[in-house]
Amino acid sequence: MSNRLSERINSVTPSATLEMAAKARELRASGKDIIGLSLGEPDFNTPDYIKEAAKQAINDDYNSYSPVDGYVELKDAIITKFKRDNDLNYEHAQIVVSTGAKQALYNVAQVVLNKGDEVILPCPYWVSYSDIVKLADGVPVEVPTSIESDFKMTANQLEAAITPKTKMLWYSSPCNPSGSIYGKDELRAMADVLQRHPQIVVVSDEIYEHINYGVTVHASMASFEGMFNRTVTVNGVAKAFAMTGWRIGYIGAPSYIARACNKLQGQVTSGANCIAQRAVITALLESPDRIQYMVDEFKERRKIILGLLNDIEGFQCNEPEGAFYVYPDVTAYFGKTLNGVTINNASDFAMYLLEHANVATVTGDAFGNGNCIRISYAASEKELREAVERIKGVL
Numbered sequence: 132m133s134n135r136l137s138e139r140i141n142s143v144t145p146s147a148t149l150e151m152a153a154k155a156r157e158l159r160a161s162g163k164d165i166i167g168l169s170l171g172e173p174d175f176n177t178p179d180y181i182k183e184a185a186k187q188a189i190n191d192d193y194n195s196y197s198p199v200d201g202y203v204e205l206k207d208a209i210i211t212k213f214k215r216d217n218d219l220n221y222e223h224a225q226i227v228v229s230t231g232a233k234q235a236l237y238n239v240a241q242v243v244l245n246k247g248d249e250v251i252l253p254c255p256y257w258v259s260y261s262d263i264v265k266l267a268d269g270v271p272v273e274v275p276t277s278i279e280s281d282f283k284m285t286a287n288q289l290e291a292a293i294t295p296k297t298k299m300l301w302y303s304s305p306c307n308p309s310g311s312i313y314g315k316d317e318l319r320a321m322a323d324v325l326q327r328h329p330q331i332v333v334v335s336d337e338i339y340e341h342i343n344y345g346v347t348v349h350a351s352m353a354s355f356e357g358m359f360n361r362t363v364t365v366n367g368v369a370k371a372f373a374m375t376g377w378r379i380g381y382i383g384a385p386s387y388i389a390r391a392c393n394k395l396q397g398q399v400t401s402g403a404n405c406i407a408q409r410a411v412i413t414a415l416l417e418s419p420d421r422i423q424y425m426v427d428e429f430k431e432r433r434k435i436i437l438g439l440l441n442d443i444e445g446f447q448c449n450e451p452e453g454a455f456y457v458y459p460d461v462t463a464y465f466g467k468t469l470n471g472v473t474i475n476n477a478s479d480f481a482m483y484l485l486e487h488a489n490v491a492t493v494t495g496d497a498f499g500n501g502n503c504i505r506i507s508y509a510a511s512e513k514e515l516r517e518a519v520e521r522i523k524g525v526l
């Protein structure tokens with residue numbers, strides 16, 4: 132059947148995070164007791180004050196198409212947020228609201244990349260980056276990192292990866308899946324390298340900005356000298372505000388890129404959901420202190436899961452500084468046979484945990500680093516403890 136489809140879609144790998152979550156759902160429906168630690172989704176409900184804003188928007192009859200790039204009042208709120216949290220001064224023409232940060236990222240790749248343009252992706256990177264690049268005919272250039280460098284790319288590695296074809300540097304900080312955060316000095320060193328290569332646009336995915344455990348202060352690439360006019364700052368409400376299903380993300384970008392994203396979106400999806408947009412105005416204008424209780428809870432769970440995983444022989448964990456994932460190196464298991472199953476790589480390992488321990492995780496291959504698996508700790512303490520017990524049991 133696939134020969135009836137486009138080469139474009141045939142070249143795309145399905146999202147490993149969503150695929151694993153679907154597999155876990157299926158197994159659960161067939162009666163298996165699966166603990167799902169595969170999906171990066173807070174197990175909190177959207178805070179009441181945000182839900183109230185959505186109800187108000189319904190009552191106020193917000194039911195028509197919004198402007199393609201978002202309501203002006205939402206752009207005002209985004210501008211206020213960028214100023215308040217990131218010291219960035221965007222104008223309305225530089226903001227585009229999209230259906231999730233995923234669409235925002237997709238738009239940017241589509242409007243910036245030409246066939247063969249290279250995109251530097253420090254590994255591990257979030258699962259969808261490489262396929263979004265490929266869908267725009269770009270070429271992902273993976274820069275490997277390891278647990279020894281806290282899964283961070285150095286300025287020297289960046290310099291070495293740049294070729295005349297490099298069009299983009301693209302990363303998330305805090306990082307999904309490693310939880311690493313680039314500090315100011317590290318970003319400044321990268322910005323210094325980029326000064327010598329003015330053709331490179333930076334995509335800085337800051338969707339986990341507020342989920343920060345206080346070791347490294349969050350910094351935005353666009354705030355460094357010379358970077359504002361060549362950086363796309365991507366953010367969204369899915370993670371920190373527990374609003375994954377509301378589907379709102381946004382960018383602050385050079386206006387030529389924002390205009391192009393607006394044009395693309397106008398032909399593809401039109402404006403994002405109107406009720407969700409109104410709710411996000413409240414989410415962004417209220418103080419981030421109001422969502423701190425979720426961050427505090429994630430911090431507690433991080434401590435628990437790290438303690439438990441470090442107790443398992445063969446698991447080597449870095450200490451994530453943000454987001455809600457652990458990304459243990461499990462190479463110690465490669466080549467071993469457990470319960471008759473030979474583990475050759477991280478995919479075998481994740482599948483073994485799913486089938487034998489009933490615990491869903493995601494293979495590190497999906498994030499461009501095949502030594503690790505990703506475990507989301509956006510789950511209750513009870514589930515985390517039970518999951519690790521089960522994992523221990525089958526290892």
Ligand code: PMP
Binds near residue numbers: 303
């Ligand atoms: N960037 C990163 C790093 C993510 O983990 C995710 C996952 N949600 C996204 C972007 C996409 O976010 P959204 O749900 O707003 O589309």
Ligand code: GLU
Binds near residue numbers: 149233258259
């Ligand atoms: N970003 C989340 C994750 O990495 C949600 C799933 C997805 O959008 O891929 O698990």
